[in-house]
Amino acid sequence: MKAKKLLVLVALLSIWGGTMIFADSASSKIKVIVNGSELDEAGVMTDGKTYLPLRQISNSLQALISWDEASKKVTINKPNVHMFLFQNNTVFGKVSKGSRYTFSVWAQVDSLRMNISALKVTIADPSGREELIQSQDVNAQKDNFWFRTKDIRYAFEAGGSYTVRFYMKPDGDEWKVVSEKLIIAE
Structure with missing residues (x-):
């Protein structure tokens, strides 16, 4: 009985660990440097696309940013x-x-x-x-x-x-x- 429980536990941990490794390889954090200074928040690269912390980037560039909820649109103006x-x-x-x-x-x-x-x-x-x-x-x-x-x-x-x-x-x-x-x- 103990051998079956141990076998099931090892199988579950293997599946979970493999999923975590896959998830980590599918999405990775990246450093974001603006004008020589690294931002506090990291960017994320997922499936070949890069997602960046726009508010911090706009602050670093001394730009204005606004969000329009109705159209789901971000506007950055410098x-x-x-x-x-x-x-x-x-x-x-x-x-x-x-x-x-x-x-x-x-x-x-x-x-x-x-x-x-x-x-x-x-x-x-x-x-x-x-x-x-x-x-x-x-x-x-x-x-x-x-x-x-x-x-x-x-x-x-x-x-x-x-x-x-x-x-x-x-x-x-x-x-x-x-x-x-x-x-x-x-």
Whole structure:
């Protein structure tokens, strides 16, 4: 009796193990690297097709992503956002450590092919502490426009890289970074 149970158990484990090996060979995880950085989530290759984590990829590319449940459609849009930092009429990107500067951020946006409800501009110091420069709701939908922040007076207390970020908020979604500009304090 024990021999029969053992034989049945060995047969079941063999079938189950073979199925698991087959399933593992039919689908495999793959590393996804975007602009030199590996994503937290892996992609999956199944039957010669690759499935990738779109939200993480769009975040890495600073693109906007939206999901339309009715049509089961994903849309990814990478608007062109060019930022310029002005102190009076002078463009800058390098400052003296320990100094205060009054400046504004200008952004030229084009190729925006999805509706957004708001935009904002922030600055992050070298330690990562982020401060809001300006936030604004958007009513009219345009595929291209200029945006200028009010003047901001900011102290560049530490040496290092300060990151100016331009965010957009797609309708019904969360804030997404679509462009960054560095200011170097030496």
